[in-house]
Amino acid sequence: MNLDYWTEHFRRNALDRPEPDWNAPVNLRGPALSKLGKSLQQFQLGDGGGPAYLIAWNHQRLLASDAGLKALVDLWFAEEREHSRLLGSSLKRFMVAEIKGHWSFSLFCGVRKLAGVQFELYALLLTEIVSHVYYKMLRKYTRDEAVRGMCALIIRDEAGHIAFHRARLAAENRRFGRLWELAFRLRGLAAGTVLWVNHRGALRAGGATDAEFYRGIWLGMDSFIRGLRGDLECARAGAAMKPCAQMVAECA
Ligand SMILES: [Fe+2]
Ligand SMILES: [Fe+2]
Numbered sequence: 001m002n003l004d005y006w007t008e009h010f011r012r013n014a015l016d017r018p019e020p021d022w023n024a025p026v027n028l029r030g031p032a033l034s035k036l037g038k039s040l041q042q043f044q045l046g047d048g049g050g051p052a053y054l055i056a057w058n059h060q061r062l063l064a065s066d067a068g069l070k071a072l073v074d075l076w077f078a079e080e081r082e083h084s085r086l087l088g089s090s091l092k093r094f095m096v097a098e099i100k101g102h103w104s105f106s107l108f109c110g111v112r113k114l115a116g117v118q119f120e121l122y123a124l125l126l127t128e129i130v131s132h133v134y135y136k137m138l139r140k141y142t143r144d145e146a147v148r149g150m151c152a153l154i155i156r157d158e159a160g161h162i163a164f165h166r167a168r169l170a171a172e173n174r175r176f177g178r179l180w181e182l183a184f185r186l187r188g189l190a191a192g193t194v195l196w197v198n199h200r201g202a203l204r205a206g207g208a209t210d211a212e213f214y215r216g217i218w219l220g221m222d223s224f225i226r227g228l229r230g231d232l233e234c235a236r237a238g239a240a241m242k243p244c245a246q247m248v249a250e251c252a
Contacts, residue, residue: 022146039199046108104194124165126187224251
């Protein structure tokens with residue numbers, strides 16, 4: 001991977017980030033507000049609020065073998081911590097307390113620790129693809145202006161994270177065949193279902209449907225797989241690497 005190329009992406013992405021207007025009047029009430037509050041609580045913990053770094057038992061070995069990758073992983077997780085800060089501000093806006101634990105996050109962290117860093121990187125990538133769909137749907141269906149502003153920032157960052165994973169996998173320069181694709185899609189559907197079980201109420205309160213969510217995550221995985229295979233074909237044909245902004249736009 002090109003360290004300079006991705007370092008520049010993260011540096012640019014830190015610019016021009018309008019803070020949502022947390023003090024704008026709140027016009028959500030009743031069940032819609034309480035369901036949204038519960039959903040934001042879990043995301044505040046899971047999206048950069050827990051151990052916002054690789055935690056697999058062998059992650060140090062991977063990072064020690066590639067200083068460039070470690071630098072990019074640090075930048076990636078710095079953005080995840082920023083997501084938690086934004087989500088924490090949204091909780092304060094609605095006067096909802098932060099939570100310190102949730103069964104789905106504890107299970108997720110436990111599996112990541114035990115299963116090793118390669119599994120963990122795939123788990124995080126798939127979580128980012130399905131969360132990206134959640135934030136896009138939240139921006140579409142919530143009536144809260146500040147939450148929409150927060151979603152816009154996080155959606156932009158997650159597109160960069162998904163593109164970063166695509167570049168990381170393309171740099172492995174190996175075959176991503178049908179069996180790999182099947183496993184990738186099944187794991188993505190499992191990750192999406194865990195997310196949907198916990199957050200469906202908040203999005204459905206605004207008018208979202210199950211079909212829209214599952215269509216969204218399927219298309220997200222589709223676009224990732226096509227993009228990755230396209231990157232590999234370009235690399236094998238000796239073509240120049242795509243500009244970072246183009247890769248991020250393809251993952252948006
Ligand atoms: Fe995030
Ligand atoms: Fe992310």
